[in-house]
Amino acid sequence: MTAVVLAGGKGTRMAGIFPGIPKPLIPVCGKSVLQRQIETLKNGGVSDIVVVTGYLSEKIEREFLSGEKYGVQISYYTEKKPLGTAGALFKMDIRDDILLISGDLVFDIDIEKMLAFHKKNNALATLFTHPNTHPADSTLVETDEDGRITAFVPKENRKGCYRNLCNAGVQIVSPELLKMYDISGAADLDRDIIYPAVSTGRLFSYKSSEYVRDMGTPERYLSVSKDVENGLVPLRNLKNKQKAVFLDRDGTLNKANGFITRPEELELTDGAAEAVKKINGLGYLAIVITNQPVIARGECTVEELRLIHNRLETLLGESGAYLDAIYYCPHHPDSGFPGEIPSLKVACSCRKPAPGLILEAAREFNIDLSSSYMVGDSWRDIKAAENAGCAAVFLGSELPQSAPGNTLIFRDLKSFADHLMN
Secondary structure (H helix, E strand, C coil), X not given: CEEEEEECCCCHHHCCCCCCCCHHHCEECCEEHHHHHHHHHHHXXXXXXXXXXXXXXXXXXXXXXXXXXXXXEEEEEECCCCCECCHHHHHCCCCCCEEEEECCEEEXXXXXXXXXXXXXXXXXXEEEEECCCCHHHCCEEEECCCCEEEEEECCCCCCCCCCCXXXXXXXXXXXXXXXXXXXXXXXXXXXXXXXXXXXXXXXXXXXXXXEEEECCCHHHHHHHHHHHHCXXXXXXXXXXCECEEEECCECCCECCCCXXXXXXXXXXXXXXXXXXXXXXXXXXXXXXXXXXXXXXXXXXXXXXXXXXXXXXXXXXXXXXXXXXXXXXXXXCCCXXXXXXXXXXXXXCCCCCCCCHHHHHHHHHHCEXXXXXXXXECCHHHHHHHHHHCCEEEEECCCCCCCCCCCCEXXXXXXXXXXXXXX
């Protein structure tokens, strides 16, 4: 597969810090952004790279030449006039899937895994998506349960609560998608190519916790530089073992106001957003593991639960915090509730204290359970941690009698997050 790097931008927002330097050559901890991208692509098995240049193109070509010293083959397409984020693609002879990358990204992902997902779904395009720290000023992606993209929700005039899921700027694009359009000049990748293709049903979201972040503003540049310096970037590649903080929902992240069946009933516990943000910054995956018997009891539909979780993600996102995943058990073993769903009234392996959901997350995210925590406010959470083989953290003033002797106890989630930082 060939990688195409869109490196023609002027980097206007960064010009005050790095005047006269094209954005791909801006140094991040001693290496330019483009060099870091080339090295990541090579490590991921991609050695054929096309760099689309424009502003100060000669500086970029002089720096990287043919790519020989990096062990890759680099060619260039230089825009004589700006062609937007997609126009150059229609000037190239693209005959196979390409990995298309924005030129201001620092990233490290399992490219082979993303490509396998793309091919499995016979996708016209597969977008790398993830939650981010600023969903309020990002276009959000809506999907079905299979990852098929159903809509894009722009930040302008957005009302209500949405899942924190954003296009990260890395995508696999099929030549079949490009053949759908007759474009000879400038084009915007999202507006002119991606968004109109939603109706085909062949756009897919590849949701991952791996590191993909842009450094296109001074604030984000400093944040990315800190992550590089701390070694966080390669650690998030799913080829490497991950560490996680598994979080109970009710009473841990949100106030325990009985069974929540409507989004407006959900309120964060004091300090929860700050705590999750600290967990994010320390390189732990933040994954919710929650029993939701309201589904089996017929008191809340799956769609209503989705809206409740959208509110949870929105409230966290307002403070720059995010969840990497939410796993829930819809079952309940006891019968006798009006409107209950008989098929869900079963004993299962996913309802805490059973460890099923934790083990499922560990498989999907390649998590080292011995380096991870399960945090909650009930004996079920503590027992689930013990059954899964991760450290148990109890939030409250008095441990349940059944708690293992090595259970950690904290007043609230914020106190636990402060402990992790120290």
